[in-house]
Amino acid sequence: MGGMSxxxxxxxxxxxxxxxxxxIDTFRAGANGGPSLWEQHRVEDVATPEAYARDPxxxxxxxxxxxxxxxxxxxxxxxxxxxxxxxxxxxxxxGQVLIVTQNVDDLHERGGAVDVLHMHGEHLNAWCAACxxxxxxxxxxxxxxxxxACDEAALRPDIVWFGEMPYxxxxxxGALREADLFVSIGTSGAVYPAAGFxxxxxxxxxxxxxxxxxxxxxxxxxxxTRLGPASELVPAWVDEMxxx
Ligand code: BJW
Numbered sequence: 001m002g003g004m005s006x007x008x009x010x011x012x013x014x015x016x017x018x019x020x021x022x023x024i025d026t027f028r029a030g031a032n033g034g035p036s037l038w039e040q041h042r043v044e045d046v047a048t049p050e051a052y053a054r055d056p057x058x059x060x061x062x063x064x065x066x067x068x069x070x071x072x073x074x075x076x077x078x079x080x081x082x083x084x085x086x087x088x089x090x091x092x093x094x095g096q097v098l099i100v101t102q103n104v105d106d107l108h109e110r111g112g113a114v115d116v117l118h119m120h121g122e123h124l125n126a127w128c129a130a131c132x133x134x135x136x137x138x139x140x141x142x143x144x145x146x147x148x149a150c151d152e153a154a155l156r157p158d159i160v161w162f163g164e165m166p167y168x169x170x171x172x173x174g175a176l177r178e179a180d181l182f183v184s185i186g187t188s189g190a191v192y193p194a195a196g197f198x199x200x201x202x203x204x205x206x207x208x209x210x211x212x213x214x215x216x217x218x219x220x221x222x223x224x225t226r227l228g229p230a231s232e233l234v235p236a237w238v239d240e241m242x243x244x
Contacts, residue, residue, distance in 0.1 A: 007207070007241075008095030011172075011179040012082065013197055015102045017186020017213060021076045021231045022107055024069070028188050047161045057142065063157040064140040067123045071138065075111035078185070078234035083112025085238045092242065098175045102187060102194050104159055119166040119194065125158035134158055166193060179206040183237075186230050189216035198222060211237060 016026035027043050041058075045051055052059045075083075082099060089097045099116045101108055104123045108116045121127075126137035130152035137155070139145075144153040160166050176182065182201035189195040198208050198221040210222040211233040219225055226233050 007180045008093055009175070009178045010085075010089065010095065010097045010181045010183065010241075011175050011197075011201065011206070012097065012099045013102070013182070013184045013187060013194060014082075014099065014108070015185070015187025015194075017188075018078050018082075018101075018230050018234075019073070019076075019103055019105055019107055020186065020213075021078070021229060022073045022105075024073055024105060024107075026186075026188075028190060044162060047159065048163060049161055050163075052156065052161070060140075060142045060157075063123070063159065064142050067138070067140070067157075070105040070107075070123055073105070073107065075107040076231050078230035079107045079111025079113070081235040081238040082108060082185075083114075085241060086113040086115060088242055095180075096175075096178070100172055100175070100194075100197075102191070117168055117171060119160070119168060119172065121157070121159040121167065123157070123159070126155040127158040128152065128154050129156055130154035169193070172197070173200070176201050176206070177204050179204070181209065182206045183209045183211065184216065184218075184222070185211045185234060186213070187216060189218040209237075 020026050046059055046062050086097045086099060089095060099108055099113050100119055101116055102120045104121055106124055124136055124138060126135050126141060128147040128150060131147060131150035133147060133149035135148055141155055145155060146153055147155055179201055182198060184198055195218055198218050202208050202221055208222045210216060210219060210225040212227060213229060214227060215225060
């Protein structure tokens with residue numbers, strides 16, 4: 001990429017493709033993003049407030065299973081490279097890196113990243129619908145444990161479902177306004193508002209780069225696209241950025 005020396009502030013958007021090589025399934029399979037199935041249910045039918053109201057046991061069972069599964073997974077070379085960039089970029093350039101992830105696993109943190117914004121929530125949090133408290137939570141929720149703060153049995157996964165407002169949108173747009181470079185890694189561009197960030201970033205004057213196994217739905221909005229597995233593309237790009 002030319003003009004690298006002008007780049008100070010970087011916003012990185014990550015999606016399920018970054019964690020795929022750690023053994024965590026992506027949401028949409030195939031080139032045109034057909035939905036993946038879980039026990040005959042599309043993710044669009046489990047990850048909604050309506051599904052939770054209709055059949056809470058089904059939804060809690062789904063998230064209990066996935067909360068347990070991520071704790072058996074390890075960060076891969078892409079997470080480790082992004083962690084290195086996050087720790088070293090400010091010292092090297094005086095600029096800032098913000099990792100905005102749609103992922104609800106904790107592999108960026110375990111890969112050494114410091115500044116991670118989880119716009120779709122986190123598997124390892126429970127949120128109390130009665131008192132609004134959040135608690136780090138590694139065990140199951142299906143037995144309706146009481147909230148440690150208010151004692152109500154109203155804990156739900158701290159996950160942003162379809163129709164709910166993603167977290168910290170003001171912080172994300174603040175960072176996009178300051179960004180010189182926007183990089184999208186391993187996301188299909190199927191889910192809004194994240195899918196629109198490339199357009200927003202571009203209109204706000206940032207260069208835009210996509211790293212993905214195959215082109216995303218918003219691919220035409222990127223100045224540059226590199227195709228391949230994240231575990232190879234991301235370390236190579238981070239080496240370029242850090243000049244190492
Ligand atoms: C690799 C790789 C490798 C594989 N290396 N790459 C009509 C039009 C526009 C919007 C809407 C609409 N109808 C409804 C909406 C809104 C809706 C939406 O977008 N729906 C779409 C289905 C159309 N969005 C919402 O409801 C959001 N809220 C909202 O909009 O509030 C109002 C609002 C508006 C404006 C501003 C602010 C607020 C909430 C969305 C919540 C999403 N939640 C989920 C589930 C939670 C997590 C969980 O249950 O575990 O989040 S859905 C699911 O999709 C998950 C993901 O974060 C998200 C994105 O998926 P992602 O990460 O892109 O994964 P995949 O599987 O789609 O793609 C994987 C990619 O990796 C592919 O590209 C592969 O090529 C690649 N890959 N292996 C590199 N080794």
